Amino acid sequence: MSTVLRYGRSALLVEVDDVLGFQAACEAAQPEGVVELVPAARTLLVRFDPARTDSAALTRSLTSLSTVDVSERSADTVTLPVRYDGADLADVAEATGLSVSEVVQRHSAAIYVAAFCGFAPGFAYLTGLDPALHLPRRSTPRTRVPAGAVAIAGEYSAIYPHPSPGGWNLLGHSDADVWDVGREQPNLLVPGTRVRFEAIR
Known part of the structure; x- marks a missing residue:
């Protein structure tokens, strides 16, 4: 409805x-x-x-419209390499009752979908986060989160496209350039894009 x-x-x-x-x-x-x-x-x-x-x-x-099942539709899949060394990784593990390695495994095993963009240009809210990792935002936001930070909050995961304030839980960092005004399509993660995080050392 x-x-x-x-x-x-x-x-x-x-x-x-x-x-x-x-x-x-x-x-x-x-x-x-x-x-x-x-x-x-x-x-x-x-x-x-x-x-x-x-x-x-x-x-x-x-x-008069009925929703279309987009779960099986072909869509671009973007794989983002991630170093799981985020400042909040240990806190996320403690809050969820998981080990650090289990947090990394669960976060990187999911297939995400860019549901919508907001907060800043190129900031895609990614659905598909393992329910075990659903946590609220930090009680005290950081004044500066670096570009490329991979984070979770609520039911979403995201990658920060620019340095900015932010209250999400930081799991790691990616060098992927998700927003580049020099590209024909600046936003790498347009709504509907499927996203995978690949753990790297």
């Missing part, structure tokens, strides 16, 4: 459980006037051209 809400003059906000699945359905249907789809954790922002459609007509189109 989805709920469609007005979001200003030229956008609608769709509340839906399977955001990527609903986005895929919308991309396949190509409703008249839609100019951009912006996924988030539980919503899809649908921007439209008011000269080509209106909110009422677009709402009717959106409410």
Whole structure:
């Protein structure tokens, strides 16, 4: 089930459980006037051209859609090498009741999907984190987290694209350049991309 809400003059906000699945359905249907789809954790922002459609007509189109199963769809898989030497690795192990090696094994065994981007350009929220590693953010955020830091918080994992403040639990570091304005597509981890972390020494 989805709920469609007005979001200003030229956008609608769709509340839906399977955001990527609903986005895929919308991309396949190509409703008249839609100019951009912006996924988030539980919503899809649908921007439209008011000269080509209106909110009422677009709402009717959106409410007629059913989510598409994207789990088996072909998608790019990006493998990111990680040195698991993060400042919070031992704390994560203690909090979860796992050994450090078990934390590394569980984190690197998962296949993640970039669900949406936020916080900073190129910061992809990756779903698929082992439930045993679901932990809250740190009670005191760091004033600076280095670019390439691989981290977890809540149900997500991520890699910091730039040096920035942050409160996620740091597991390690990758030299992969996930955001590069010199590339045709600056964001390496666009929504829908599958991601693997590969432990290296």
